[in-house]
Amino acid sequence: DADVTQTPRNRITKTGKRIMLECSQTKGHDRMYWYRQDPGLGLQLIYYSFDVKDINKGEISDGYSVSRQAQAKFSLSLESAIPNQTALYFCATSDGTGGSTDTQYFGPGTRLTVL
Amino acid sequence: GQQVMQIPQYQHVQEGEDFTTYCNSSTTLSNIQWYKQRPGGHPVFLIQLVKSGEVKKQKRLTFQFGEAKKNSSLHITATQTTDVGTYFCAGPSTGNQFYFGTGTSLTVIP
Numbered sequence: 001d002a003d004v005t006q007t008p009r010n011r012i013t014k015t016g017k018r019i020m021l022e023c024s025q026t027k028g029h030d031r032m033y034w035y036r037q038d039p040g041l042g043l044q045l046i047y048y049s050f051d052v053k054d055i056n057k058g059e060i061s062d063g064y065s066v067s068r069q070a071q072a073k074f075s076l077s078l079e080s081a082i083p084n085q086t087a088l089y090f091c092a093t094s095d096g097t098g099g100s101t102d103t104q105y106f107g108p109g110t111r112l113t114v115l
Numbered sequence: 116g117q118q119v120m121q122i123p124q125y126q127h128v129q130e131g132e133d134f135t136t137y138c139n140s141s142t143t144l145s146n147i148q149w150y151k152q153r154p155g156g157h158p159v160f161l162i163q164l165v166k167s168g169e170v171k172k173q174k175r176l177t178f179q180f181g182e183a184k185k186n187s188s189l190h191i192t193a194t195q196t197t198d199v200g201t202y203f204c205a206g207p208s209t210g211n212q213f214y215f216g217t218g219t220s221l222t223v224i225p
Binding site: 033035040041042043044045048056058059090102103104105106107108109 | 121124148150156157158160163203205213215217218
C-alpha cells in the first residue's frame with residue numbers, strides 16, 4: 001500500500017556499520033511492526049509497537065533496536081550490521097480494533113545487503 | 116514457541132490445474148489469515164477465518180479452517196498466471212504477535 005512507505009528501498013552496507021530503516025504510515029493505525037523475510041523462512045517478527053509508548057520484542061530481536069517516534073513513524077536500527085542480517089525487511093501496520101485478528105498492511109520492503 | 120509450517124514449499128502447476136497449500140500450527144489458533152505476495156512485492160491480505168470448520172470462497176480460491184483450529188488450507192481451482200506468487204498463512208499467538216507460515220511459492224506454467 002502507498003499508505004505505508006519505507007526508506008531506503010535498497011541499501012548495501014559493510015559489516016559493523018550502523019543502519020537505520022525508516023517506516024512511515026498515513027493509515028492512522030496505532031500498531032506497527034517490523035518483519036524480516038528470508039527465502040524459505042517466511043516472515044519473522046523483529047519488533048512491534050501497539051502505540052507510541054509501547055515497544056515489544058518479537059521472535060528475532062537480537063541485533064536490532066527500534067524507535068517509535070510518533071504514531072506514524074517506526075524505525076528499525078541495526079547497531080552493528082553483520083552479513084547474516086542480509087534480508088528483505090518489511091514494515092507493517094494494523095488498526096488494533098480487531099484484537100488478535102488484526103489485518104497487517106505491509107510497506108514495499110527494504111532490501112538490505114551487508115557485505 | 117509457536118510454529119506455523121506450510122507445505123509444499125514450492126509448487127509448479129500447468130495453467131488450468133488446481134493448487135492446494137496446507138498450513139499447520141503447533142498450537143491451537145484463535146483465527147488464521149492468508150496473505151499473497153507477488154514476485155518482487157509485499158504481502159497482501161486475502162482473508163481471515165475465525166470459526167472451527169469455517170470455509171470461505173473468493174472466486175476460484177477456497178479457504179478452510181480445520182475443526183481443531185490447528186490447520187488450514189487454501190485451494191485454487193483452475194490456476195491462472197495471475198495466481199503466481201507466495202501464499203502465507205498467519206496466526207496469532209498470545210500477546211497479539213502474528214506468526215507467519217513458511218509460505219508456498221506457486222509457479223503457473225502457461
